[in-house]
Amino acid sequence: MIEKDKTYVVMGLLDCDSIAYAIGQVVEQWGGNVIYTVQNERMKRIFFDRNKKWAQEDKDRLNVKYCDVTVEEEVKQLFEDIGPVAGVTHSIAYANPKTCLGPEFHTDAYDDLKMGFHISAASLATVTKYAQTQMSEGGSVVTLSFESRLAFAYYNWMGVNKAALEATVRALARRHGKDLLRINAVSSGPVTTKAAGAIHGFDELGKTWNKVSPLPWDQEKDKIEVANAAAFLMGPYSKKISGQVLYVDGGASIIGGELLPHERA
Numbered sequence: 001m002i003e004k005d006k007t008y009v010v011m012g013l014l015d016c017d018s019i020a021y022a023i024g025q026v027v028e029q030w031g032g033n034v035i036y037t038v039q040n041e042r043m044k045r046i047f048f049d050r051n052k053k054w055a056q057e058d059k060d061r062l063n064v065k066y067c068d069v070t071v072e073e074e075v076k077q078l079f080e081d082i083g084p085v086a087g088v089t090h091s092i093a094y095a096n097p098k099t100c101l102g103p104e105f106h107t108d109a110y111d112d113l114k115m116g117f118h119i120s121a122a123s124l125a126t127v128t129k130y131a132q133t134q135m136s137e138g139g140s141v142v143t144l145s146f147e148s149r150l151a152f153a154y155y156n157w158m159g160v161n162k163a164a165l166e167a168t169v170r171a172l173a174r175r176h177g178k179d180l181l182r183i184n185a186v187s188s189g190p191v192t193t194k195a196a197g198a199i200h201g202f203d204e205l206g207k208t209w210n211k212v213s214p215l216p217w218d219q220e221k222d223k224i225e226v227a228n229a230a231a232f233l234m235g236p237y238s239k240k241i242s243g244q245v246l247y248v249d250g251g252a253s254i255i256g257g258e259l260l261p262h263e264r265a
């Protein structure tokens with residue numbers, strides 16, 4: 001599923017609950033080398049401080065670099081420093097929860113909207129542009145989305161950003177086909193992470209999933225299924241897949257209305 005001994009960059013590590021961490025674990029299991037990125041040096045320190053139970057050798061084993069995706073120079077430097085890569089996952093999003101998520105959709109916090117769009121959608125293009133410099137024989141870029149065709153309560157402007165992210169995936173897939181680069185998204189069902197915790201009503205979303213997902217959906221355990229799909233899209237078995245959104249959501253995205261009692265697991 002992953003090319004052994006090749007290097008894969010997994011961007012968006014915050015803690016061991018991050019989807020990025022699960023993706024890195026899967027890549028390692030298949031024999032790939034993983035370089036994680038965190039947003040900045042302070043977060044790198046926090047990441048290692050929080051994991052006090054880890055032995056020093058576990059900490060030394062993890063290759064963690066920092067990169068703020070809104071700072072073009074840092075993205076450029078990251079890829080200049082690391083050498084050839086086979087795949088990159090962009091597992092990054094942010095929108096100010098006070099102004100962009102919550103009970104009211106309308107906002108006049110335009111700077112927050114711009115920042116949310118820059119981090120959550122436009123940065124995929126920045127990452128792809130510089131990742132390409134280390135993918136001379138082609139490669140794969142994957143990002144993480146959430147069902148953007150529907151309007152969910154509280155998700156507000158992040159929903160808008162996810163729609164923009166998926167449009168960016170298609171535009172990049174068109175632009176970089178000639179470079180043998182594939183760009184795809186995994187649209188995940190709700191999983192428990194720090195970013196998810198910042199969304200008001202996230203628990204409601206989880207309950208909704210139980211009513212609409214034909215397959216049972218576990219917010220804790222199914223993170224690994226999302227990671228498996230991201231690894232598949234980064235690896236060699238998806239060589240002719242590009243510009244797609246792969247739903248790893250228990251099937252919830254194809255259901256009209258709620259499942260009836262006799263249809264539930």
Ligand SMILES: NC(=O)c1ccc[n+]([C@@H]2O[C@H](COP(=O)([O-])OP(=O)(O)OC[C@H]3O[C@@H](n4cnc5c(N)ncnc54)[C@H](O)[C@@H]3O)[C@@H](O)[C@H]2O)c1
Pocket residue numbers: 012013014015017018019020038039043067068069070090091092093094119144145146187188189190191192193194195196
């Ligand atoms: N958790 C879910 O239910 C869920 C569902 C679907 C999609 N997703 C998406 O998965 C991705 C990863 O989120 P997660 O749930 O693992 O949460 P997370 O909080 O662990 O990860 C989000 C990451 O984005 C990083 N980030 C924010 N601003 C950044 C910047 N300027 N530069 C670099 N990094 C920055 C954070 O530091 C963090 O590491 C996000 O795109 C999220 O929208 C999550």
